[in-house]
Amino acid sequence: MADTALARSRAAYDRIEAVDRPEIWIDLRPRPDVETEARSIDARVAAGERLPLAGWTLAVKGNIDVAGLPTTAACPSYAYLPERDAPAVAALRAAGAVVLGTTNLDQFATGLVGTRSPYGAVRHAHAPERVSGGSSSGSAVAVALGIADLALGTDTAGSGRVPAAxxxxxxxxxxxxxxxxxxxxxxxxxxxxxxxFARTLTEAETALAHLATRPASPPGSPRPPGPPRIAVADPTALGELDDGWSAAYARAADRLAASGAELTTIDITPFLQAAALLYDGAFVAERYTAVGTFVDEHLAKRSPETSASSDLDPTVAGIISRAGEIPAHRLFADRARLARLAARAESVLGDADALLLPVTPGHPTLTEVAADPLGANARLGRFTNSTNLFGQCALAVPAGTVDGLPFGVMLIGRPDTEDRLVSIARRFTATIELVVVGAHLTGQPLNPQLLALGARFVRATTTAPVYRLYALDTTPPKPGLVRTSGADGTTVEAEVWELPAEGLGTLMASLPRPMAIGHVELSDGSSAPGFLCEPAALEGAEDITAYGGWRAYRSDRPGF
Structure with a gap:
């Protein structure tokens, strides 16, 4: 399959159908419309036009304008139809990206959980009993499940980092x-x-280059020579964390140190105290300025006999409505306190290039959030709430797993140091791609092995037309992929996953015979390590190549 805009768009819609997660979307563009746009992009590229993001698929959070699609902010009664794209959307489209649709979110971008929406709670990409994180929940999950190459979210209190982590x-x-x-x-x-949101640092960095309205790095502020200097928190100052999270944070810090970075332990108290100001102080009043009149008018219509306000999330409506009662003098007092905290934060950072923190203190279940919606949400913002109050930038990146679930850390930097954060993050995010064709595919019995190693889905694809597939007599059932030297080879359904380099070593060490890891050629001409089979195991094995892949073979055998 050629890596054209049309092929990538078709693959995205095939993936949407395969994962069956309708709660990701608020409005999904009709497939024929997207394919028509993709053909136009391919024609422009063929004519010599330079489109750096040609065919990249894009999901857009439902509070960002996309021309022709309603902007709802996850509140149907608030919806309006924009005539033009938001500048951020327009910038990526101008570079060749194709919008798939608008994604679900915590209503009015108020929340860090991803459950506060009349369109349904957005479940975690791979652990449906857990929250996906908000408010940019749908955008993050669309990328994590390999539907979209990029997604736009918003971040006021951490909504661009919590769901990523x-x-x-x-x-x-x-x-x-x-x-x-x-x-x-x-x-x-x-x-x-x-x-x-992106699956790789390079993709995120590329997107930002098209989105930025000015150079990201300020002129006249060269970084002093030497290895990167990273501030880390004293573990006792982090507060209560989920089991295993403190150790995971320490491992991330150790990996940076092993890469040559200089680590300094600092007092993060000013960051934590500023974080508490965002919702417990007067700054939340700005949410009332945004949509408070709308919320109050709809709440006033509510009565025992009507459900006129039924599309307002009660938790969100309560937060916004109460924010309108905050007196003005509190805002001025909180601004003065924030200025003092910002000065203290700058002082404790010293000459550090970045501050390394866990993104959140833990990862709640849907049930835990339902039982304590305000408390669970407040806990998630402990480390993220202060970043925008201080005018800083931040980068959330995967840093391993805890109990089989992704664990993420963030690097927080001074204004306009995004490129520096990306450079630092590359020091401890070395990954390798792995091609899977059988029991490790999404939804198959051994897929949890990949997730436990910190693997992330990259894309659905097919092999080059030089392979055959066999059903092996193993427990659990697995196929064997073999390369053929004759003309009888064909393409086979495959997925590409990305996992930490050390994770591949762990997988190879535990791989039972007759399975093996070798280079698998893909239909786009690339190759990567993948699951193959020792030829000796094929004796008596059923040739299932005609099915086109392991899933099709299994679906043809009910109860298999």
Whole structure:
């Protein structure tokens, strides 16, 4: 399959059908419309036009304008139809990206859980009993499940980082003001940022280059020579973390140190105290400025006999409505306190290039959030809430797993140091791609092995037309992929996953015969390590190549 815009768009819709996660989307564009746009992009490229993101598929959070699709902010009664794309969307489209649709979110971008929406709770990409994280839940899951190459979210309190960490992808929150927020339904307009979700640092960095309205790195502020200097928190200052999270954070710090970075332990108290100001102080009043009148008018219509306000999430409506009662003098007092905390934070950072923190203290289940919606949400913002109040940028990246679930850390940097954060993150995110064709495919019995190693789905594809597939007599059932030297080879359904380099070593060490790891050629001409089979195991094995892949073979055998 050629890597054209049309092929990538078709693969995205095939993936949407395969994963069957309708709660990701608020409005999904009709497939024929997207394919028509993709053909146009392919024609422009063929004519010599330079489109750096040609065919990259893009999901857009439902509070960001996409021309022709309703902007709902996850509240149907609030919806309006924009005439033009938000500048952030327009910038990526101008570079060749294709919008698939708008994604679900915590209503009015108020929340870090991904459950506060009349369109349904967005479940975690691979552990459906867990929250996906919010408010940019649908955007993050669309990337994590391999549907979209990129997704736009927003980040006021951490919404571009929490769902990235939970779902094992990259979340880049730029410096406030670096990316235009025009065409975005505001949460707290002075703090809002448009954020980027991607599966790799390179993809996120590439997207930001097209989104930025000014150079990301300020002129006249060269970095002093020497290895990167990273501030880390004293573990006792982190507060209560989920089991295993403190150790995972320590491992991430150790990996940076092993890469040559200089680590310094600092007092993170000013960051934690500033974080508490975002919702417990007067800054939340700006949410009332954004949509408070709308919320109050709809709440006033509510009565025992009507459900006129039924599309307002009660938790979100309560937060926004109460914010309108905050007196003005509290805002001025909180601004003064924030200024003092910002000065202290700058002092404790010293000459550090970045601060390394866990993105969240833990990962709650849907049941835990339902039992304590305000408390669970507040806990998730402990480390993220202060970033925009301080005017900083941040980058969330995968840093291993805890109990089989992704664990993420973030690097927080001074304004306009996004490129520096990406450079630092590359020091401890070395990964390798792996091709799977059988029991490790999404939804198959051995897929949890990949997830436990910190693997992330990259894309669905097929092999080059030089392979045959056999059903092996193993427990659990597995296929054997073999390369053929004759003309009888064909393409076989495959998935590409990305996992930490050490994870591949662990997998290879535990791989039972007759399975083996070798280079598998793909239909786009690339190759990567993948599961193959020792030829001796094929004696008596059923040739299932005609099915086109392991899933089709299994679906033809009910109860298999």
């Amino acid at each position: 939970f779902n094992g992808i990259v979340g880049l929150k730029p410096t406030p003001g670096l990316v235009s927020t025009d065409g975005v339904v505001p949460a707290c307009a002075s703090l809002d940022c448009v954020s980027v």
